[in-house]
């Protein structure tokens with residue numbers, strides 16, 4: 162089997178897990194919904210008008226309206242009129258919404274690093290403005306990774322230490338698990354090749370999957386332990402563990418004919434790759450969700466012993482990428498087909514990136 166001996170590992174720190182779950186739930190209230198993430202992704206791609214959101218996301222109008230209203234209420238979008246007669250509004254990202262660039266860029270990079278069963282999905286791409294990579298192309302699509310802003314070293318999950326502030330913990334509401342009802346319309350719709358980052362949306366779009374992943378990062382491995390920590394029903398837990406195994410983020414060490422309660426659930430490299438996204442979310446929530454109780458979780462970068470401040474760097478040129486120099490570009494359905502045709506007939510290297518029929522946000 163796997164050769165993993167769980168007894169040799171330190172026991173999971175239950176206080177730390179609880180603190181991390183509380184912190185994650187605060188942000189999950191705002192973000193962990195597939196339709197919400199899809200709207201945010203297109204907003205970062207430059208979409209502002211209802212009709213464009215509707216066409217590009219393919220969301221039912223009831224779902225789209227509710228997500229736009231919720232994101233406006235939560236302060237990530239702002240409604241600005243663009244026509245007086247008839248009165249029409251556009252939805253623009255606020256500073257709080259723009260600051261989610263790190264999270265979305267890491268999601269896009271994760272999706273590219275770990276293609277799903279449907280093969281690579283490059284519908285969403287990251288563009289680093291002013292990028293000067295070695296091969297000389299300007300503003301080609303790139304991917305990002307997380308560095309520590311203090312010591313400029315790439316951050317790996319092993320290098321992160323976590324402190325729980327007992328003072329902040331004591332201030333937490335006794336039960337911080339109240340959740341908004343998630344619409345059934347946001348269930349994963351596999352098989353649409355034009356959906357950007359389908360796997361990332363499936364994982365981050367589901368708050369239970371995220372909570373299971375957080376527990377896995379803290380060393381929980383057994384079915385019963387996940388259940389105890391999360392306080393969820395057996396069938397939901399079974400479903401989420403199974404989904405995460407199918408998505409390739411966890412693997413189960415038991416034989417196939419064992420029940421789901423046997424064996425251990427271990428993070429795969431693909432699952433471990435998701436840690437940067439969770440850190441970016443925590444960092445964003447700490448900065449922007451002011452009305453909440455301050456997170457009791459303090460992350461440190463062990464090698465430099467400084468509080469962990471994530472810094473995204475461009476894989477092509479190695480420089481830092483903030484939302485000021487980064488863009489999310491999303492290829493649109495009809496245009497995507499044209500782009501593919503162009504690529505089919507154009508000699509390699511002659512496709513001008515600026516003329517591609519993709520959509521890039523300005524300013």
Ligand SMILES: [Zn+2]
Pocket residue numbers: 289291292293294303475476477478479480
């Ligand atoms: Zn670059």
Ligand SMILES: [Zn+2]
Pocket residue numbers: 309310311312313314462464465466467
């Ligand atoms: Zn550091």
